[in-house]
Amino acid sequence: MSNYMAEKVPCDECGGEMARGTRKMTITYQGLESPQFEMPGYYCPSCEEGFVTGTDMKMSDYQLNLLKARAQNLMLPEEIKKARRKLGLTQREAGAILGGGPSAFGEYEKARRLPSQAICSVLRVLDMNPDALELLRRVYLVHERERTVPPPIRVHKPSERKTYAPTHNNERSAIV
Numbered sequence: 001m002s003n004y005m006a007e008k009v010p011c012d013e014c015g016g017e018m019a020r021g022t023r024k025m026t027i028t029y030q031g032l033e034s035p036q037f038e039m040p041g042y043y044c045p046s047c048e049e050g051f052v053t054g055t056d057m058k059m060s061d062y063q064l065n066l067l068k069a070r071a072q073n074l075m076l077p078e079e080i081k082k083a084r085r086k087l088g089l090t091q092r093e094a095g096a097i098l099g100g101g102p103s104a105f106g107e108y109e110k111a112r113r114l115p116s117q118a119i120c121s122v123l124r125v126l127d128m129n130p131d132a133l134e135l136l137r138r139v140y141l142v143h144e145r146e147r148t149v150p151p152p153i154r155v156h157k158p159s160e161r162k163t164y165a166p167t168h169n170n171e172r173s174a175i176v
């Protein structure tokens with residue numbers, strides 16, 4: 001709840017006083033219905049009037065994202081968390097190996113963002129075949145490591161222009 005909003009505000013409908021509270025609510029999306037949840041907002045005790053703030057909307061956005069995930073056959077936040085943990089990945093590692101970036105899995109698992117169908121497909125396959133993770137780990141973590149290595153040093157002698165590529169082991173830099 002915003003610090004700038006008063007606890008009570010006048011009701012435009014009946015002249016009464018609206019106060020912070022919750023109301024039982026369900027939402028529907030493409031024929032699917034959410035479970036009943038407590039929607040925070042300003043509600044008038046004398047009439048049906050009420051309104052919600054942007055912060056309050058996080059509650060209904062959360063429920064809506066769960067419905068969207070079900071409607072689109074995406075993995076639900078709890079399923080994503082369970083599958084990721086089964087693979088032994090942190091949220092950050094999962095974002096690096098499966099895609100989406102460092103904060104993606106935190107957001108999927110709180111239903112703040114919907115995972116793509118592609119991410120769900122990979123995660124579902126890995127959930128059934130965890131050994132395949134090793135292949136992905138090799139491809140993406142090696143890539144990450146290479147990106148952190150400084151770029152090749154260029155020698156600017158017009159006569160003998162050579163590029164030295166850094167290596168990842170203790171081998172001497174090779175001339176390429």
Ligand SMILES: [Zn+2]
Nearest residue numbers: 011014044047
């Ligand atoms: Zn009222």
